[in-house]
Amino acid sequence: MPMPGFLGRLADVLARQLLSWLHRRVEPGSREWLDALTAESECADDGWQRLRWALGGVPLVWTINKRRQMNEPTRGTMRARIVLGVANIAAIAGWHAVILQAIDVATHFFRCHLFFGNQPGGCQDHPFVFASIAIGGAVLGTIIALALRARFAAYWWAVISGFTTVGSVWYLRSGIVDLPRYGATQSAMLMAATFGVVLAAIMRNTAWTETGHGPVHHVGDSAGAPASFLSRHRITTHLIAGAISFAMADSLIRMHDRHLVADNVNHYAVLGCAMFAAILAGLIDRHGSPKWRPV
Amino acid sequence: MPRLPNTSPQTLSVLELLLESPRSWHYGYALSQLTGLKSGTLYPILLRLADQGWLETRWTEPEQPGRPPRHTYRLTGEGAKAARTTLAEAAPSRMTRRLAFAPGSR
Numbered sequence: 133m134p135m136p137g138f139l140g141r142l143a144d145v146l147a148r149q150l151l152s153w154l155h156r157r158v159e160p161g162s163r164e165w166l167d168a169l170t171a172e173s174e175c176a177d178d179g180w181q182r183l184r185w186a187l188g189g190v191p192l193v194w195t196i197n198k199r200r201q202m203n204e205p206t207r208g209t210m211r212a213r214i215v216l217g218v219a220n221i222a223a224i225a226g227w228h229a230v231i232l233q234a235i236d237v238a239t240h241f242f243r244c245h246l247f248f249g250n251q252p253g254g255c256q257d258h259p260f261v262f263a264s265i266a267i268g269g270a271v272l273g274t275i276i277a278l279a280l281r282a283r284f285a286a287y288w289w290a291v292i293s294g295f296t297t298v299g300s301v302w303y304l305r306s307g308i309v310d311l312p313r314y315g316a317t318q319s320a321m322l323m324a325a326t327f328g329v330v331l332a333a334i335m336r337n338t339a340w341t342e343t344g345h346g347p348v349h350h351v352g353d354s355a356g357a358p359a360s361f362l363s364r365h366r367i368t369t370h371l372i373a374g375a376i377s378f379a380m381a382d383s384l385i386r387m388h389d390r391h392l393v394a395d396n397v398n399h400y401a402v403l404g405c406a407m408f409a410a411i412l413a414g415l416i417d418r419h420g421s422p423k424w425r426p427v
Numbered sequence: 428m429p430r431l432p433n434t435s436p437q438t439l440s441v442l443e444l445l446l447e448s449p450r451s452w453h454y455g456y457a458l459s460q461l462t463g464l465k466s467g468t469l470y471p472i473l474l475r476l477a478d479q480g481w482l483e484t485r486w487t488e489p490e491q492p493g494r495p496p497r498h499t500y501r502l503t504g505e506g507a508k509a510a511r512t513t514l515a516e517a518a519p520s521r522m523t524r525r526l527a528f529a530p531g532s533r
Contacts, residue, residue: 164484164498165470165473165474165498167495167498168455168470168484168497168498169455169466169470170495171494171495171496171497171498172454172455172456172459172466172497172498174494174495175454175456176456184465184466185456185459185466186466187466187467188465188466188467188468188469188470189466189467190467191467191468191471192466192467192470192471192474195470195471195474196474199474199478
């Protein structure tokens, strides 16, 4: 029985979107079978049939990717993983050690106690020194991680950059430096920054969009899989990721019955952390390591 | 005990169909309609058979302008031989299964 026009067209659009989304989940050299399934979808009589046919692409993509993993030379993969692990550890642990040393040097140079924010001579007396080291250190950490192609470390430093920058601006503005008393706010900011980075990374993840195979004209695009809405609208992606991160962090803190201190100001700080971190994650995804590298 | 490769009922139905005309090329959509298998079941089977060298594949020019090229399949010589053996070996168990589910079998 033919479906009503609107529902049929909707199913048709969904089928094409699903196929182009699946297309991006497969690396270019392994698309032959998905191309075959996609081409056959044109034989479907209506949108509903096409959607049912397209749904079969999900197990097919799973099979294709599993087969590719099994065929990968294990030694090369293991070596690549070890190199990547060392790069990430070096970029996180190594750079943390450098920052701590920098604070130590600054402590001697300025004759202050930068490690103890709420004590006389602490970072509230030298806010710019402390903020420069903390923010500069985190941003440099991101750059170093990107240079090492250690994306996890880059995200790590992006979280710390977002958290430290917003925190420093806020503290400099309000004069509040007594961190332990504002634990809930600190947690919310850190959570928002983390969610922001993770969400932005996931939402911007448009793996294998380059065309690398096949005589097939893909559904919806004759040259290759069309870019997704989120990959085409980068700023929107960041804003959405930031907004969701903010809402998630705020809800989690409230669920634990821990009220943020000075609500309005803190909400801006949490929102700022989420947005800033999401933007950084977006930039990392754009300029960072490649989506897929054959080993 | 692990099942022998290519002896699942779905794979056997694909092999049976391909063996009916082993020298002609078959389309995926037609195979799906004739075997009653969904695309998500059929294509992984075809992929596996091709990997094992039982199936050869070919892209054909579209019959209608504006349509994408289509992927077609047929059994290789070795694949046809292996498919006949597999179907012959699986015949008794397939018959038993059919009888077990036949009306009035209980």
